[in-house]
Amino acid sequence: MSRQLHLNLFIYPGGHHEAGWRYKGSDPHRTVDISNYQELARKAEAAKFDAVFFADGPALADNIRYASRFRLEPLTTIAALAAATSRIGLIATASTTYTEPYNLARLFASVDHISQGRAGWNIVTTGAAQAAQNFGLEAHPLHADRYGRAHEYLEVVTKLWDSWEDEALVIDPESGIFADDSRIHTIDHTGQHFSVKGPLNLPRSPQGRPVYVQAGSSEDGRHFAALYAEAIFTAHQTLASAQEFYADIKSRAQGVGRNPDHIKVLPGISPYIGSTTAEAQALHDEFNSLTQPAYSLDVLKRMTGLDLSGHDLDGPFPRHLIAPDPDRAEASRFKLVLDIVDREKPTIRQLMHRIAGARGHWVVVGTPEKIADEIQTWFEGGAADGFNVMPPWLHGGFDAFVEHVLPILRKRGLFRDEYSGRTLRDHFGLPRPENLFTARRNISAAE
Numbered sequence: 046m047s048r049q050l051h052l053n054l055f056i057y058p059g060g061h062h063e064a065g066w067r068y069k070g071s072d073p074h075r076t077v078d079i080s081n082y083q084e085l086a087r088k089a090e091a092a093k094f095d096a097v098f099f100a101d102g103p104a105l106a107d108n109i110r111y112a113s114r115f116r117l118e119p120l121t122t123i124a125a126l127a128a129a130t131s132r133i134g135l136i137a138t139a140s141t142t143y144t145e146p147y148n149l150a151r152l153f154a155s156v157d158h159i160s161q162g163r164a165g166w167n168i169v170t171t172g173a174a175q176a177a178q179n180f181g182l183e184a185h186p187l188h189a190d191r192y193g194r195a196h197e198y199l200e201v202v203t204k205l206w207d208s209w210e211d212e213a214l215v216i217d218p219e220s221g222i223f224a225d226d227s228r229i230h231t232i233d234h235t236g237q238h239f240s241v242k243g244p245l246n247l248p249r250s251p252q253g254r255p256v257y258v259q260a261g262s263s264e265d266g267r268h269f270a271a272l273y274a275e276a277i278f279t280a281h282q283t284l285a286s287a288q289e290f291y292a293d294i295k296s297r298a299q300g301v302g303r304n305p306d307h308i309k310v311l312p313g314i315s316p317y318i319g320s321t322t323a324e325a326q327a328l329h330d331e332f333n334s335l336t337q338p339a340y341s342l343d344v345l346k347r348m349t350g351l352d353l354s355g356h357d358l359d360g361p362f363p364r365h366l367i368a369p370d371p372d373r374a375e376a377s378r379f380k381l382v383l384d385i386v387d388r389e390k391p392t393i394r395q396l397m398h399r400i401a402g403a404r405g406h407w408v409v410v411g412t413p414e415k416i417a418d419e420i421q422t423w424f425e426g427g428a429a430d431g432f433n434v435m436p437p438w439l440h441g442g443f444d445a446f447v448e449h450v451l452p453i454l455r456k457r458g459l460f461r462d463e464y465s466g467r468t469l470r471d472h473f474g475l476p477r478p479e480n481l482f483t484a485r486r487n488i489s490a491a492e
Contacts, residue, residue: 047458049459049460049461050420050424050430050431050432050454050459050460051095051276051309051311051430051431051432051472051473052094052095052431052432052434052460053094053095053096053097053098053134053136053311053431053432053433053434054085054086054089054094054096054097054098054433054434054436054443055097055098055100055278055313055433055434055435056082056085056097056098056099056439057100057116057435057439058073058076058113058115058116058439059071059073059076059112059113059438059439060436060437060438060439060442061315061402061403061404061406061435061436061437061442062315062332062401062402062403062437062438063112063336063340063341063344063400063401063404064112064332064333064335064336064337064401065113065332065437065438065439065442066112066113066438067335068331068332068335068437068438070438070441071438071439071441072439072440073113076113076115076116077115077117079117079122079125081439082097082117082122082125082126083125083126083129083130084440085097085439085440085443086126086129086130086133086135087129087130088440088443088444088447089133089443090130090131090132090133092447092451093460093461093462093463093464094133094434095133095134095431095469095472095473096133096134096135096136096163096165096469096472097123097126097133097134097135097136098136098167098258098278098433099116099119099122099123099136099137099138099167100116100119100138100167101116101118101119101137101138101139101140101169102140102171102173102176103140103143103171103173103176103179103180104173104175104176104179105175106173108339108340108343108344110339110340111337111339111340112337112340119137119138119139120137120139120152120153120156122137123135123136123137123156123160123164124155124156124159124160127156127159127160127163128159132163132464132467133163134163134164134165134256134468134469134472134473135156135160135163135164135165135469136164136165136166136167136256136258136276136469137153137156137164137165137166137167138166138167138169138260139152139153139166139167139168139169140169140170140171140176141168141169141170141191141194141195141198141199142170142171142176142186142191142194142195143171143176143179143180145239146198146201146202146205146239146241147201147205147241147243147245149166149202150201150202150205150206150245151245151246151247153166153202153250153255154206154245154247154249154250154254154255155247156255157250157251157252157254157255158247158250158251161251161467161468162250162251162252162467162468162469162470163467163468163469164250164252164255164256164469165255165256165257165258165276165469166255166256166257166258167258167259167260167278168195168199168257168258168259168260168269168273168274169259169260169261170188170191170192170194170195170261171185171191172378173185188263188265189265192265192266192269193237193238194238195269196269196272197236197237197238197239198238198239199257199273200234200236201232201234201236201239201241202254203254203481204232204234204243204481205232205241205243205244205245206245206249206250206253206254206255207249207253207254207480207481207482207483208229208230208231208232208243208244208245208482209228209229209230209244209245209247209248209249210228210229210230210249210480210482210483210486211249211253211480211483212225212228213225213226213228213229213248213249214248228482229244230243230244230482231243231244232244249480251468252468252469252470252477253477253478253479253480254478255469256275256276256469256470256473256475257273257274257275257276258274258275258276258277258278259273259274259276259277259278260277260278260279261279262279262280262290262380262381263380267290267293267294267297268297270294270297270308271294271297271298271300271301271303271308272301274308275307275308275309275473275475276308276309276310276311276473277294277308277309277310277311278311278312278313278433279310279311279312279313280312280313280378280381280404280405280406280407281312281381281407281428282381282384282385282388282405282407283388284422284423284426284428286384287312287423287428287429288426288427288428290310291310291427291428291429292427294308294310295308295310306474307475307476309430309431309473309474309475310428310429310430311429311430311431311432311433312406312407312423312428312429312432312433313403313406313407313432313433313435314406314407314409314419314420314432314433314434314435315402315403315406315407315408315409315435315436315437316408316409316410316416316434316436316437316442316445316446316450317329317332317402317408317409317410317411317437318411318412318413318416318442318445318446318449318450319411319412320412321412322410322411322412322415325410325411325412326410328410329402329408329410332401332402332437332438333398333401333402336397336398336401338358338394338397339354341397341398341400341401342354342397344397344400344401344404345382345393345396345397345400348378348379348382348400348405349367349379349382349383350367350368350379351363351366351367353393356393357393358392358393358394358397359392359393359394360392360393361390361391361392361393362386362390362391362392362393362396364383364386364387367383378404378405381405382396382400382405385399385405402437403435403437406435413449413450413453414453416446416450417450417453417454417457420432420450420454420459421454421457421459424459434446
């Protein structure tokens, strides 16, 4: 079979346009209604998507006055979706900065068991500074420090998920042996950030461990992804930028001894679909007309550190006012916004609208054929292994993609008609990882 696209549905409660909740086809009253997300997951499963994807952050955003900025906790949510679906992957975001490895390892292993092997963990270090005070910290850790903790965190959870070898669970009523405790291991981890004895109080999960998903394109993020990620959620505005990132990640992975095909690069795409170009543009313009300047300016402030509330919105973006900030300079979204400014020289209002569509992710406005063409160009041009589809509003934005764009991709042989496996690893074409303790046992036996 020829190489095929991987597609996730990225579910954002009010839709991915910042004013999506105000759009006439939206239903913002269902933000905390689990049946809403179960319906979306079943639709994505019927369309044979690889997974549904949930973002998260451990703090309430400051601008709740103007937009849907709260959401259900994602691990709880995907557990509920596991019971309502049977094949689609379930990816939840959790922070290495504001959780503990043992609890997280147990939670994700439980969901992988509950879903029979469909769990994925989107690993983030958390960029929201206001989260710190929710966890008894005076200040948010620096970017480099968050990634230092994340490396050790991954080491710990990987050991915990492997602390039971696959053959450890015996369940033999005749002999009376329930488990082979010689195949259940303490991990005895002592490091800079964590001290964890183990083992996990749960057998190894169906996938061996949940799929490691990563979001972040800074230098630290790229290095982290090359070492650990099996799927990467990334934001790019141009084909050239996406191609550079794709080539760099694959090269880095190969450089650390990994198979580059075992890392799926999945940029975000937010499609505005119309039967004609004019209709699609009118739809996009309608969404932008619903934006609240106070909200948009706050988003820009969080991304750039610049308060533009007293500026003429139709004047040029004052690039020269952005002060150097070593920690912010490492943030991938900060770099993305500056690239837009440097490339397009927008007014403040134009930049606000560019960001409003999907918080810096790729917005495509056009007919189904144009959107399919763009997807194919990136996929075949060394820029992506697939995409996180980010509908501007729900459910209608996703319904339009499935009804109008997906058939074109299928007709071109770019996307599956049916699932060929049952786990998220199957969908992504990823191997089940070898157990660390079993590998050591085999090496010892061979010596």
